[in-house]
Amino acid sequence: MLDTAASPAPEASAGAARPLVEVRGLKMYFPIHTGLLRRHTGDVKAVDDVSFDILEGETLGLVGESGCGKSTCGRAVLRLYDITAGSIRLEGREIGQLSQEALRPLRPRMQMVFQDPQASLNPRMTVASIIGEPLVEHTSMSRAERLERIWELMDAVGLNRDFANRYPHEFSGGQRQRIGIARALALNPKFIVCDEPIAALDVSIQAQVVNLLEDLQEQLGLTYLFISHDLSMVRHIADRVAVMYLGRIVELAPRDDLYAEPLHPYAKALLSAVPEPDPKIARAARRIILKGDVPSPANPPKGCNFSTRCPRVMEICRRIDPALTEVAPGRQVACHLYTDASESAEETAPERGESNDTRQQGEEE
């Protein structure tokens, strides 16, 4: 299932930093089997042709709403799945098509922090054995060396060493997430995928965990892929941000550029929808209210995936899927409004034509 026609390489913002992770044309489809014979009748296109780089030492934020494929993308990059197509390079080495066996020696380099520390920590293991497990699997440390390393890690994430023999349920959500982070750090990884690491935590605890992740990044030179639906937290932690919608990256830009002026109509709507914790701004804000719901990734619309809800949809959008193209240094957008100047980008969007999918229309307002 080698995809030879990978998408053109999006050029990362120029600078001294080289890409640690290079993803090209990544596809992750989950097959749908129906009927008595469980015939393969379709695919859920969770990640559909996605390309990006993550530079060494940076945090790439990956944002989008539920079901847009951001978590699948993160897991696919770590090769927790056998990907459908595409190329993934970690430190220059192709890992997209390696077998799980061949990946094993590379696992220490890339780790993951999961969303729900309750579900991702084994309730029957002590904190020490949870943090030490990767050391048992991947190193030949002696028991004493291991304990030393476990303590070091507990110090690094701000957990009291005295709690090494306690069980996860004895900790609060924020502390459990620290255990998960310590485990991810055990083998000195270069690259960590943080999949909604703060979504399950209270606001005051979120700040504690985010500050910890930032401190560790600075001390250890880590590179993060930070997956989140929390746009304000991503603005805080990320250097660059990719916005996903229905399996595609629709915009990828340096953080300040994106938040100052999002270009893709979906990114605009998404950012405008975040309520601002300031009554004056919140009530004055001009919000773009999207109509209807996200289409199914098993049956994405023809042309641009966002065309069924886009307030600026044009005729071309329903026919041709726009490619992610660089429109300014470091800024990439997948939208016909920006790809072809002759298409008179400023003209007002035509009324939404009749959809060929009536059921779809029925779901919308």
Added chain:
Amino acid sequence: MPAGAQPILDVKGLRTVFATRQGEVHAVNSVSFDLYPGELLGVVGESGSGKSVTMMSLIGLLPSPPAEVREGQVLFEGIDLLKADAETLRRIRGARIGFVFQDPMTSLNPVFTVGFQLMEPLRKHMGMTKAQARARARELLELVGIPDAGRRLDDYPHQFSGGMRQRVMIAIALACDPKVLIADEPTTALDVTIQAQILELIKELRQKLGMAIIWITHDLGVVAEIADRVIVMYGGQIVEQAPVEALFEDPRHPYTRAHLQTVPHVRGPRAPRLRVIEGQPPILGAPPTACPFRFRCRHRFERCDRENPTRREVAPGHDAACFWSPEEERTAPVAAAGGAHA
């Protein structure tokens, strides 16, 4: 707070205790507040602060045991809901007081059509015939912006998306034209663009129907956008109460102040580092005899360990439960002390 108006709901000294294997947990401690006709009261706090338990206690929705509403008075239309018998409560709940809960999938019954679930309160509380109820149910679905309402009455909850399901829940809550709507984190499970749709809908419905709303949330952004007045809960008690502009412009309780500074923003300047409230919220095994926030407070002094502060008015319509007063530090900007944790 509208001057001279009579509150529609008046809560005094509410205390709710849970019996657990580890002993009692005092989830709600001497909570008093009122709600005026037509206003939207935001209730903010983190998990375990007692905000949901308070509202569930009001209307007798907590399972007992383990919960026990130990003290207090809840006056609604001249009736003390805490003393009312089950029959009276049943007549009020779902009719005069409507609810919307966080997760629309678990609060709708998957084996009945949406139409059936909408018609049930209409027939039970309003005594409508089947045909009348169906006509009204259709109107309600139209009211909350569900297209093709007549046909969708016969659909089951799983045939609706998350946002549409929450619209259905709102329609059910509004079915009997309630005076008060209690919404417990109604947009928390929804995506931000769908949340925006629901917030718009609520603003619209308030204009049309004019009911009073209690909106429980942990999201300060949502409160800033829709609330008229806000109460902030911490450790089972109300620590601050203020009109929404005053709360954000001039927060008086150290918890509110710290909380407002920990949240990052999507707009405006970006803070290089997030401010942190160190420590964890308390779990109260006994009624607090000292300030519940003291261990995390930067302004703690000796009196905070001895006494639990009661709410005192700090500006018209604005009160806070704290001995410390920001006036003393007005000259020194608060931000200077931010991030000063070890």
